[in-house]
Amino acid sequence: MRATDQPAPTSRELSARIGLRLRELRTTRGLSLSELARLSGVGKATLSGLESGSRNPTLETLYALTTALGLPLSTALQEPERGPGISGQLLDAVLLEQYEDAAAVWETYRIRIRPGGVRRSAAHPAGTVEHLIVLSGTALVGPATSLVTVTAGGHHTWAADVSHCYEAVGQDVEAVLVVRHPHE
16 A cells, blocks of 8 residues: 555544654653653643643644754654665665656655765666755766766756666765656
8 A cells, every 4th residue: 555545644643643753752862751841841741641642732832842852843743764665785765755646656765875886776667757855965866977966955857767876975865866757
């Protein structure tokens, strides 16, 4: 089943997920309930109710908590990664989302490119296009015959129906890769 075919979580399920995530983030940072309550200005009873899933979080409360934890709001809303997903010698990829319309299938991946060599990818079916947004590091990407340097905050798009490459320059590259596979 594709992620887009899964039913939306109920309010109770969502509250429970967010509560578990908040507890995980708090304990990972070594904070007690009292300490996070003090830092965030959220009452200890409210925080306890959120973590147990018995209270529904408001946007304002989540912002206060994630700000006190020094994290972006999205960290409390997402489930923790369940490992590297697909791993190769130089590249890890985790499928974040898949979307299909009448024309194509779109896949969105969070990828990490490690230095130490070039990851060569064979040509995909005709019309496939890749879009890479670099979050950190510097990457050399694109068709094997015309690689482009992309730094943090930059992006590049290329036809992926030819042999193409990914290479990290100097350090790990964290990026988002969107692949559009047209229907035949």
